[in-house]
Amino acid sequence: MDNQFEFFMPTKICFEAGISKKVDKYISGKNVLIISDPFLYQSGVAKQIGEGMSGKNVAYFSDVEPNPSCESVDKAAEVARAINADCVIGLGGGSALDISKIVSCLVTNEGSIYDYYSGGSRTLSKRQATLVCIPTTAGTGSEVTNVGVYTNKKAGIKMPMVNNEFWPDYSIIDCELTYTLPAPVTASTGMDAFCHAIEAYWNKASQPICDMLAIGAMKLILDNIKTAYSEPTNKEARAAMIKASLIAGIAFSQTRTTGIHALSFPLTTEFGANHGTACSITLPAFIKISGQQAEAKMKALTDYLGFESLEKFSEAIEELMKGMNMPVRLHQIGVKETDLEHITEVGLGAAIIQLTPAEMNKETVYKLLKSIL
Incomplete structure (x- = not known):
C-alpha cells in the first residue's frame, strides 16, 4: 500500500442549526452579492440572510x-463588478454555489468565463473577494470543493473547472435550510452525496483520510435518507443528511469523482436528467x-x-432508489439503445472516468450502459 498522500482543505466549516441567520459575523467587507436560485429569492430566504447583515x-x-450556463455566470459577474463586491455568498444547491465560486474571482478578473x-x-489571478457558501440541499458537497461545473452552451457540453481560488x-452548514426540500430533491441530492462518497472510496487516487470520511458518510446516508425522504420535518434525519453530504464532499474534494460522474454529464445535458439522478442511475x-480492481476495499466496505x-x-x-421513486433504468429518462454509443464516447472524454476501479474503454462502458437500459 502506498503510504504517501496529501490532504488540503483551506475552508472553515461552521455547522449549526440556524447559523445562516448569523452569517454577518464572517463578513468583513461592505459590498455583498448573494447568488441564489429563483425559489430562494422569491420565497424570501435570500433576503432574510441579506437583511441580517447590518451596515x-x-x-x-x-x-x-440547473446546470448553470456560462451566460448565467457572466450575468452574475456583471452585477458583482457593478457593486464592486468584496464578498460573494452562494446560497442554494450546487448551481448557485458553483456560480458563486467563479463570480468571486471574476470581480477582479476581466472578461468572460x-x-x-x-x-x-x-x-x-488570486481571488480578492471573500467567498461564503451556504448549501440548502444535502447533496452536492460543492461548499467544500475547489470544483465548479458549468455548461458551455456554445459547444453543448457540461464540464468541471478545477481551481484553488x-x-x-x-x-x-445550516440543516434548517433543508427542512422544506421536496421529497424528490431529498432523494436525488442524497444519492448524489452517496455517489460522492463511494467514488472517493473506490477511487484510484483514494487515500486513508478520505476512505474513513467516505465510509462514515455512506453509513449516515443509508441510515437516514429514507427517513428524510418520507418524514421531511425529522430534524435528526435532516441534520444527518447534510452532515453526510458535507463529509462526502470533503472526501471527494481530494480524490475527484469517477465513471459515475463522467457518464452523468451527457445524461444531464442531453437527456435533461437532474444531476443526482444522472449519477445514481x-x-x-x-x-x-x-x-x-478494488476487491479487498469493496469487501471491507460491504462487510462494514x-x-x-x-x-x-x-x-x-x-x-x-425504487422506494424513493427514482429511475433505475436509462429508458426511464429517455435514453434509447441508439444513444448508448454517443453517451459512451462523451463519458470516455472525461479524464475522471479512468479513476474508476475497473477497465473503462468503449466496450466495457457500452456494456455497462446496455445492462441498465
Missing part, C-alpha cells in the same frame, strides 16, 4: 438555472464491477455496511 450594501442575483474555462487562454473561505451497475456481497449491495441500492 452592508447587499445585492442579489437569482437568475440561476469563456476566457478562463474549457480551452480559454487566460488564467484566473474556488475553495470557499467559509462553508456555513449508473451507481448499482458500477458497484457490481468495482471489485475488478452489512451486505453479503457486491451483488447484494448493488441490489439494495437499486431497491432504495
Whole structure:
C-alpha cells in the first residue's frame, strides 16, 4: 500500500442549526452579492440572510438555472463588478454555489468565463473577494470543493473547472435550510452525496483520510435518507443528511469523482436528467464491477455496511432508489439503445472516468450502459 498522500482543505466549516441567520459575523467587507436560485429569492430566504447583515450594501442575483450556463455566470459577474463586491455568498444547491465560486474571482478578473474555462487562454489571478457558501440541499458537497461545473452552451457540453481560488473561505452548514426540500430533491441530492462518497472510496487516487470520511458518510446516508425522504420535518434525519453530504464532499474534494460522474454529464445535458439522478442511475451497475480492481476495499466496505456481497449491495441500492421513486433504468429518462454509443464516447472524454476501479474503454462502458437500459 502506498503510504504517501496529501490532504488540503483551506475552508472553515461552521455547522449549526440556524447559523445562516448569523452569517454577518464572517463578513468583513461592505459590498455583498448573494447568488441564489429563483425559489430562494422569491420565497424570501435570500433576503432574510441579506437583511441580517447590518451596515452592508447587499445585492442579489437569482437568475440561476440547473446546470448553470456560462451566460448565467457572466450575468452574475456583471452585477458583482457593478457593486464592486468584496464578498460573494452562494446560497442554494450546487448551481448557485458553483456560480458563486467563479463570480468571486471574476470581480477582479476581466472578461468572460469563456476566457478562463474549457480551452480559454487566460488564467484566473488570486481571488480578492471573500467567498461564503451556504448549501440548502444535502447533496452536492460543492461548499467544500475547489470544483465548479458549468455548461458551455456554445459547444453543448457540461464540464468541471478545477481551481484553488474556488475553495470557499467559509462553508456555513445550516440543516434548517433543508427542512422544506421536496421529497424528490431529498432523494436525488442524497444519492448524489452517496455517489460522492463511494467514488472517493473506490477511487484510484483514494487515500486513508478520505476512505474513513467516505465510509462514515455512506453509513449516515443509508441510515437516514429514507427517513428524510418520507418524514421531511425529522430534524435528526435532516441534520444527518447534510452532515453526510458535507463529509462526502470533503472526501471527494481530494480524490475527484469517477465513471459515475463522467457518464452523468451527457445524461444531464442531453437527456435533461437532474444531476443526482444522472449519477445514481449508473451507481448499482458500477458497484457490481468495482471489485475488478478494488476487491479487498469493496469487501471491507460491504462487510462494514452489512451486505453479503457486491451483488447484494448493488441490489439494495437499486431497491432504495425504487422506494424513493427514482429511475433505475436509462429508458426511464429517455435514453434509447441508439444513444448508448454517443453517451459512451462523451463519458470516455472525461479524464475522471479512468479513476474508476475497473477497465473503462468503449466496450466495457457500452456494456455497462446496455445492462441498465
